[in-house]
Amino acid sequence: MSDGHPVETDPTTVSRRGFLRATGAGVAGGTLAAMLDARQAPAQIRGTTLRILQWSHFIPAYDNWFDTVFVKEWGDKNGVKVRVDHIPHLELPARMAAEFAAGAGHDIMMNGSSILTRLYYKSLADISDIYDAAGKKHGGWIPTAGPLVQVEGRTYGMPMFYILLPMLWRKDLFEANNLKAPDTWELARVAARTLKPKGHPTGIQFSQCADANLNWRSLLFSFGGAESDVSGENILIDSKETREALRFAKALFDEGMTPEVFSWDDASDNRYLASGVACWIHDAISAYRTTEDTNPDVFKNTHIAMEPAGPGGKRVSTSAANVYMIWKFSKNQQAAKEFLTHFVDAGPDGMVQSRGYNMPYLLGQAKKPMPIIGADPKMQILQDFPKIVAFYGYPGPFTTPIQEVVNLFVLPDMFTRVARGQAIEDVVKWGMGEYRRIFAKHKRA
């Protein structure tokens, strides 16, 4: 998901992409100005201060726009002094715990990937009103958005954007070897098996990192597997489909990968693609952007594919969710709600500034053509993802036990154990034991 290289743009060149971005930014800028003109926040928030804590975006230019243009314009217009602090996304849970313990800190907190609504909802402001209003205004939310932020019928967070991890594949290598595009996991496996002996293996993290949690879930769910039922109470991991997915992953590793994948972190696959070695990877488009900036020849031949289908034709793309919340202890909840309303309205601007990275949860904002990705022939396929997006716990909600399962990397460990040669039955038994133990502890608590 992440990459080690900031994605910079060269201001002196005017490429097709640069032109699209610039024109997109112009359109978005116009939209933003129109929105600012149209909506006037209540006078009570004038003269107040709003503090926001969020991650450091993988596209640094986005943070620059957010801090110096977007937030500033809204603050100036409404007379609110806004301070934005950025920290690495992995540190957000610890900071949230610290602010909760202190009962003080920022007004608005971002949750990235680890969505902690169910842990903190008693200490979060109920923002059902602005969530519902945004849904009405923008044609509704994608079905998987609500369970991220809703507890006991109330809404405690604003889903702002999610990050996709599609297939990024080398069309030149596929074509040179008469391989079909990786539209199914089986075709992806055949490609890896064919191209590995020619020096172009594939790789998915068999390790303890965020991408491993996301990628293996995409494969599992596309194979028809499931993590918990819709109530979030019952574990569904012990299934025929899980066994099939594990068996497939073992074959994919044996035939198409090297042991490097056991050591990979979130940025390793980005580098693998950018170095020209990988025949395909399953990763966020930051990998695509990194390759664009560091290896134009490889980038030219790198294409984005739809989430590969499993044996039954099912496609599920497990994505990294991002949500904004307001602390109940915030003394400026009104300004915080006004800001989040404005922020969610500006989803298309976020897409432009993040170069297509920030995918909207609002159906109206997901209509074709979407900014940036709708205008780029290679990225247009990303517009078809909203209907297959899922999050941790699928088809159930992102509950507190699932949070612990994710943090302890139970599912990637199951795939790793199988890849290392452990028997599938033993692994399923081990994994089921871990799930059961974690769910039981939370039930007792």
Next chain:
Amino acid sequence: MTGSSLHGGPDPMARAAVVSVPARAALYVLLLVGAPFLFSLYLAVSDANVGEPIAHFVGLENFKAALEMDVFWISLRNSVVFLVVAAVLKSLLGTSLAFLLLQDFKGKKLIRGLVVIPFTLPIAISVLSWKWMYDSQFSVINWVLSRMGLIGQFGTEGWPIWLGDPKLALVACILVNVWRTFPFSAIVLLAGFTSVPVEVIDAAKVDGCSFFQRFRHVVVPMIFPILMIGFLFDTVFTLSDLSVVYLLTQGGPANATKILPVLAYQIGIQAGSLGRGAAIALFLVPLLIPALILVLRNLKRREY
């Protein structure tokens, strides 16, 4: 001021000072050490979680839950291996470095300054540099070893995957911890060595003691208290070192490098179960107590 008043009795101020100095020290220890420890105990016997303001007493439930986890036992084993191997390596490297720094040579002050760099660098930066050096594809260590013909080429079985092989990954984490903290051991030892009077060493030389005899029978006994305190600090630093493992592997692959502080952080903070996280962290105490007893007993014995 003397200890007696004009009336011949003990000076009330001096008496107050006698009482208040230990009291202040006790208060200091209680606030800075006792309070956090007691708070950890409180958390460990409660169902506290990061988002719940009210916690309930659950007895030893959290400890029981920890003992039921596979990963807890793996983490405990890794913590002990980590501690012992790192301690041995740091002792060897620290002692050697301290002896080297004792010698007279040109640029000694500069070298003394440089050796503490690993200890003073921000841990995030130094560990990320190591992460690059251990990278499966771009590892500078591997490329150098490969060019020297000591390992295979990239893509072959002879190419070590430092952070991907369970045994190598633990070794890699220990090496970074040793690299970071052995200068501290060396500086502690160096301080001890320089406090040994030259006359004593010279007398031992005249008596015909070899280098190792002088070290074993003269230097070590004289710097023993410093050695013990250094050992204690080192044990605490190593056992509670979360950053190296967390930044390098997050405890992977498949928990092969997971140690108790990482597990406590993942469960206590990331997953939000403060009570269970605290209980796991408290399992470090039984590991520390033997070291503490060993140090205190030895120091006490030497007082008589």
